[in-house]
Structures are given as C-alpha cells and as structure tokens.
Amino acid sequence: xxxxxxxxxxxxxxxxxxxxxxxxxxxxxxxxxxxxxxxxxxxxxxxxxxxxxxxxxxxxxxxxxxxxxxxxxxxxxxxxxxxxxxxxxxxxxxxxxxxxxxxxxxxxxxxxxxxxxxxxxxxxxxxxxxxxxxxxxxxxxxxxxxxxxxxxxxxxxxxxxxxxxxxxxxxxxxxxxxxxxxxxxxxxxxxxxxxxxxxxxxxxxxxxxxxxxxxxxxxxxxxxxxxxxxxxxxxxxxxxxxxxxxxxxxxxxxxxxxxxxxxxxxxxxxxxxxxxxxxxxxxxxxxxxxxxxxxxxxxxxxxxxxxxxxxxxxxxxxxxxxxxxxxxxxxxxxxxxxxxxxxxxxxxxxxxxxxxxxxxxxxxxxxxxxxxxxxxxxxxxxxxxxxxxxxxxxxxxxxxxxxx
Numbered sequence: 001x002x003x004x005x006x007x008x009x010x011x012x013x014x015x016x017x018x019x020x021x022x023x024x025x026x027x028x029x030x031x032x033x034x035x036x037x038x039x040x041x042x043x044x045x046x047x048x049x050x051x052x053x054x055x056x057x058x059x060x061x062x063x064x065x066x067x068x069x070x071x072x073x074x075x076x077x078x079x080x081x082x083x084x085x086x087x088x089x090x091x092x093x094x095x096x097x098x099x100x101x102x103x104x105x106x107x108x109x110x111x112x113x114x115x116x117x118x119x120x121x122x123x124x125x126x127x128x129x130x131x132x133x134x135x136x137x138x139x140x141x142x143x144x145x146x147x148x149x150x151x152x153x154x155x156x157x158x159x160x161x162x163x164x165x166x167x168x169x170x171x172x173x174x175x176x177x178x179x180x181x182x183x184x185x186x187x188x189x190x191x192x193x194x195x196x197x198x199x200x201x202x203x204x205x206x207x208x209x210x211x212x213x214x215x216x217x218x219x220x221x222x223x224x225x226x227x228x229x230x231x232x233x234x235x236x237x238x239x240x241x242x243x244x245x246x247x248x249x250x251x252x253x254x255x256x257x258x259x260x261x262x263x264x265x266x267x268x269x270x271x272x273x274x275x276x277x278x279x280x281x282x283x284x285x286x287x288x289x290x291x292x293x294x295x296x297x298x299x300x301x302x303x304x305x306x307x308x309x310x311x312x313x314x315x316x317x318x319x320x321x322x323x324x325x326x327x328x329x330x331x332x333x334x335x336x337x338x339x340x341x342x343x344x345x346x347x348x349x350x351x352x353x354x355x356x357x358x359x360x361x362x363x364x365x366x367x368x369x370x371x372x373x374x375x376x377x378x379x380x381x382x383x384x385x386x387x388x389x390x391x392x393x394x395x396x397x398x399x400x401x402x403x404x
Contacts, residue, residue: 018070122142198214226334232300233300252317328351328371331349359393366403387401
C-alpha cells in the first residue's frame with residue numbers, strides 16, 4: 001500500500017513539475033522576445049541582425065520545448081538541456097560583447113553587472129519544476145558558464161578571482177532553493193499519503209463514523225493492522241417499522257433509518273466504540289476493537305440500553321423504530337483488507353454469535369440478548385434474566401444466554 005501511495009505522489013509531483021517547466025519556458029520565450037526587441041533597437045547596425053537572430057532563436061527553442069513537454073517526445077533530460085543552453089547562451093552573449101556593445105559597457109563590467117542576475121533567474125526558473133536536482137544543476141551550470149565567460153575574455157588572475165564571492169553566494173542560494181524544493185516535495189507526498197489513508201479509512205468504516213473517531217484511528221499506530229483481540233460486539237437490526245408508518249413513502253423510511261444510524265453512531269462513539277459495518281437495516285459495533293477500550297462488556301451493554309431507550313422515546317423522520325440487539329464477547333480476528341477498495345473486516349465465532357443472538361430476539365420476543373462471556377464481564381448488577389442454554393444456528397454446542 002505504501003508503494004502505491006508513493007507512486008501516486010510521484011505522479012502528481014511529476015505533473016506539477018511539468019506544469020512548472022511550461023511556465024518557465026513561457027517566461028524564457030517572453031524574455032527572449034524582449035531581449036530581441038531591445039537588441040534590435042540599441043545594437044550597432046552591424047550587430048543587430050546577429051544579436052536579434054540569437055535572441056529569437058532562444059524564443060523559438062523555448063516555444064518548441066514548451067510544445068514537447070508532456071508529449072511522447074518528452075524526455076527527462078530535456079529540462080537539464082534547456083537550462084544548460086540558456087546559461088551558456090547568455091554567458092556567450094555577454095562574453096562576446098553583444099550585450100556590452102548594445103549597452104555601451106566593457107565586457108567584464110557587463111559580466112559583473114548581469115552575470116549574477118541571470119544566474120539567479122535561471123535558478124529561480126528551475127525551482128518552478130519542484131526538482132531539487134534541476135535547481136542544483138541550474139546553479140552549477142550558471143556558475144560554470146559565468147566563469148567560462150570571464151576566462152574567454154582573457155583577464156588577469158585577479159579578474160578571475162573577482163566573481164569568487166558572487167559564485168559562492170550563487171551556489172549557496174541554489175542549495176537553499178534546492179533544499180526548499182526537496183522539503184516541499186516531501187510535505188506534499190506526506191499530505192497526499194495522509195489524505196489517501198484518510199479516504200481509505202473513511203471508506204472502510206462508512207460515513208456514520210464521526211470525524212473524531214476517524215482522526216483517532218489515523219493517529220493510533222498499527223491500529224488497523226491484522227490482529228486477534230478480545231472484544232465485545234453489538235449487533236443491531238431495525239425491526240419492521242411501526243404499523244402506522246408502514247404505508248409511508250419508502251424513501252421516508254430509508255431516511256428514518258439513516259437518521260437512526262447517525263444517532264446510534266453518536267452513542268457508540270460516546271461509549272468508546274466504533275461502527276464496524278453496516279448492511280441494510282443492521283449494523284455491527286465493536287468495543288476494544290479496533291480502538292482499545294477497557295471494560296468493553298460494560299460499554300457494549302450501556303450502548304444497547306441507550307439504543308433501546310432512544311428507540312422507545314424518539315421518532316426518526318416521524319417513524320418509530322424497534323430494535324433487536326445481540327451482544328457477544330470473545331476473540332475477534334480483524335484488520336484492513338483489500339487494495340483498491342479497502343474494508344475493515346472482522347471474523348470469528350464472536351461475530352457469528354452476536355448476529356445469531358440478534359436474530360434469536362425475534363423468536364424469543366425479546367429485545368436484547370447477551371452471551372455468558374459478556375455477562376461475566378459486567379461490572380455492575382443489571383436486571384438480566386437468565387434464559388438458559390439455547391442452540392444457535394451454525395453452532396453444535398448450546399450457548400447460555402441472558403436477556404433484558
């Protein structure tokens with residue numbers, strides 16, 4: 001699952017990097033056109049055609065690369081090549097006097113004046129791709145091209161030492177921006193992973209689990225990993241609606257069920273439990289699973305009593321509901337399953353027993369049935385009636401049960 005998250009994050013970051021590269025290329029085209037216009041105006045007559053042609057060539061290359069990005073012709077090295085060509089081309093313009101002649105400066109002063117600015121702009125443009133490697137590459141090739149321009153002009157040793165401090169500053173700036181890009185990628189990947197995991201948990205437990213419970217599930221380490229734990233399970237089914245409401249619109253009845261499930265979820269959460277599953281008109285709640293909870297039998301029994309009280313005293317969408325509830329305690333195997341469609345799965349005899357007890361209410365005309373393991377763990381005296389040993393469907397041995 002973690003690998004899938006990483007691949008998804010990498011694809012998203014790659015798409016964002018491509019979009020940023022397109023923005024940088026648009027900037028390159030705009031700057032190259034402006035330079036071409038400027039050179040056409042201020043360059044000496046003999047240099048105008050050459051200077052303007054070189055600047056327009058940069059604009060053409062930028063436009064072509066912009067068209068290539070995201071197509072089948074796109075390659076990983078394209079951005080590195082564009083940055084290198086930009087750095088070398090701009091340094092060459094300055095070194096061979098095109099900018100110097102146009103501006104009336106000597107070549108070395110031109111390099112001192114424009115070199116750091118051009119280099120920083122290249123690094124800034126590279127940062128739009130969110131690629132730390134490309135940012136470092138931009139800083140390195142800009143510094144090398146700048147120093148090569150100085151060397152091509154043939155200054156003395158002192159002139160070559162002149163840009164040393166500026167070069168170190170440029171490399172430091174590139175390093176800081178690269179670190180910021182790496183940090184941004186890490187934060188984005190972490191947030192995407194967290195959002196994906198949250199959506200997975202929400203899908204597994206359904207919309208009736210409160211956000212606070214989802215947060216707790218996400219923050220508790222390994223809480224959803226496969227495990228075997230002793231837990232109390234409450235299986236609840238809505239019996240037929242009251243006769244007065246049976247002729248109502250089915251949509252209204254379903255709305256009543258929905259309102260009840262939200263109310264039941266609040267009670268389960270209040271008791272420290274989790275709604276594990278919902279199917280049709282029934283749901284399964286767990287205590288000490290997946291979140292740890294002490295006195296799970298007491299919590300489960302409290303919820304059963306609270307649900308009965310709510311069903312008797314409240315109407316949902318003007319529909320009165322009656323319940324059948326079964327409570328069982330024992331070992332449960334549980335954990336997240338699935339890849340594309342995840343679910344929190346619970347298995348074991350305890351699950352089956354809780355559901356069978358719920359069904360048995362219809363035969364015994366009762367509302368709540370508990371197994372012996374649940375009753376033995378209750379901390380307070382309760383008005384429970386010993387029903388005796390009964391046979392549950394799917395079990396060979398009889399089970400001692402109690403009712404409210």
